[in-house]
Amino acid sequence: MPANLTPQYLEAEAKFKQAKTTPEKIKALEVMMAVIPKHKGTEKLRGQLKSRMAKLKEELQKKPTIGKAEQAYNIKREGVGQVVLLGLPNSGKSSLFSQVTHAFSEVGEYPFTTQKPIAGMMKFENVQIQMVDTPPIQLDRVEPGLSNLIRTSDAVLLIVDLTEDPVFQIEVIQEELRRMKIEMVGKGATPPLEVGWVSRKALILGNKCDREGAMEGYRAISTRFGETFPILPISAKGEMNIEELKKEVYQLLGIIRVYTKAPGKDPDLTEPVVLKKGSTVEDVALSIHKDFVAKLRYARIWGSGKFGGQMVRRDHQVNEGDVIELHI
Numbered sequence: 001m002p003a004n005l006t007p008q009y010l011e012a013e014a015k016f017k018q019a020k021t022t023p024e025k026i027k028a029l030e031v032m033m034a035v036i037p038k039h040k041g042t043e044k045l046r047g048q049l050k051s052r053m054a055k056l057k058e059e060l061q062k063k064p065t066i067g068k069a070e071q072a073y074n075i076k077r078e079g080v081g082q083v084v085l086l087g088l089p090n091s092g093k094s095s096l097f098s099q100v101t102h103a104f105s106e107v108g109e110y111p112f113t114t115q116k117p118i119a120g121m122m123k124f125e126n127v128q129i130q131m132v133d134t135p136p137i138q139l140d141r142v143e144p145g146l147s148n149l150i151r152t153s154d155a156v157l158l159i160v161d162l163t164e165d166p167v168f169q170i171e172v173i174q175e176e177l178r179r180m181k182i183e184m185v186g187k188g189a190t191p192p193l194e195v196g197w198v199s200r201k202a203l204i205l206g207n208k209c210d211r212e213g214a215m216e217g218y219r220a221i222s223t224r225f226g227e228t229f230p231i232l233p234i235s236a237k238g239e240m241n242i243e244e245l246k247k248e249v250y251q252l253l254g255i256i257r258v259y260t261k262a263p264g265k266d267p268d269l270t271e272p273v274v275l276k277k278g279s280t281v282e283d284v285a286l287s288i289h290k291d292f293v294a295k296l297r298y299a300r301i302w303g304s305g306k307f308g309g310q311m312v313r314r315d316h317q318v319n320e321g322d323v324i325e326l327h328i
């Protein structure tokens with residue numbers, strides 16, 4: 001049976017043949033599929049169009065539509081949290097990154113050593129936190145992808161060189177982030193934000209505190225930002241305050257670790273259950289298995305309960321370090 005294709009169809013088909021990109025091809029193919037006469041004579045052709053469409057859609061999913069530079073900023077989250085290192089050129093981001101993650105990121109005496117973000121894992125006690133080293137922040141130059149990276153992260157670390165007008169460095173970073181509609185928050189509650197804006201927890205690291213003049217810089221940023229942000233003086237090179245830094249980074253994440261145990265057994269303190277602050281016994285059960293939640297009758301808790309092994313209900317809030325025995 002002849003197909004009797006209409007001029008409309010032929011026109012769409014011509015467009016399809018000319019189409020260069022996958023979305024263009026899909027669009028033309030959609031028209032072809034819509035206008036093709038639906039009778040026995042076109043059955044085979046309709047089947048072919050359908051499978052062609054499926055292939056194109058698959059292709060579209062595989063192919064990233066963003067640029068290469070931006071793509072470098074797409075970092076897969078790993079560990080219990082993702083923290084982005086930010087700072088002006090030469091502030092010591094890569095030195096600190098290499099120090100805490102043991103991953104490699106080139107350190108240079110000259111600025112702009114780091115060209116693209118690099119991820120590595122920092123161990124803190126029994127958890128791993130993902131750190132992301134980034135190219136330096138520059139005035140009036142927004143790195144494509146950086147905004148998204150910060151938005152998908154949990155917190156930021158601002159690394160300033162204490163010997164190079166650190167107040168100015170913090171102001172620049174703050175300004176650049178505001179251009180991306182990101183407000184850094186430190187101590188206290190998040191201020192109300194306009195639509196489209198996000199806030200990120202920030203910790204200021206005053207680096208190179210081994211150098212002469214660093215103390216003055218530290219005083220200056222403490223006076224200016226001490227009430228709004230937590231500030232920690234460190235030396236990435238001299239390995240000063242690194243352990244304290246890991247602890248503060250963990251605290252920035254807003255998470256807690258609890259441990260589960262079976263009745264009559266000791267908990268495995270190397271395998272924490274990591275939850276958001278404010279989680280309950282029910283969330284602990286959920287993290288183990290969703291079936292557990294329905295069956296859960298009560299729990300015994302060591303730590304934040306009034307006495308060790310106290311019976312608590314499913315809505316009982318759990319705290320950092322609690323040991324929980326779930327009863328079903």
Ligand SMILES: Nc1nc2c(ncn2[C@@H]2O[C@H](COP(=O)(O)OP(=O)(O)OP(=O)(O)O)[C@@H](O)[C@H]2O)c(=O)[nH]1
Pocket residue numbers: 087088089090091092093094095096106107108109110111112113114115134135136207208209210211234235236237238
């Ligand atoms: N004295 C001292 N020097 C440091 C410290 N941390 C970093 N440096 C030096 O500062 C210079 C820049 O260090 P990097 O770690 O490459 O700085 P960066 O912020 O990654 O630089 P960019 O990638 O260019 O933005 C290097 O010469 C480091 O050795 C520190 O704690 N004390």
Ligand SMILES: [Mg+2]
Pocket residue numbers: 093094095106107113114134
């Ligand atoms: Mg660097």
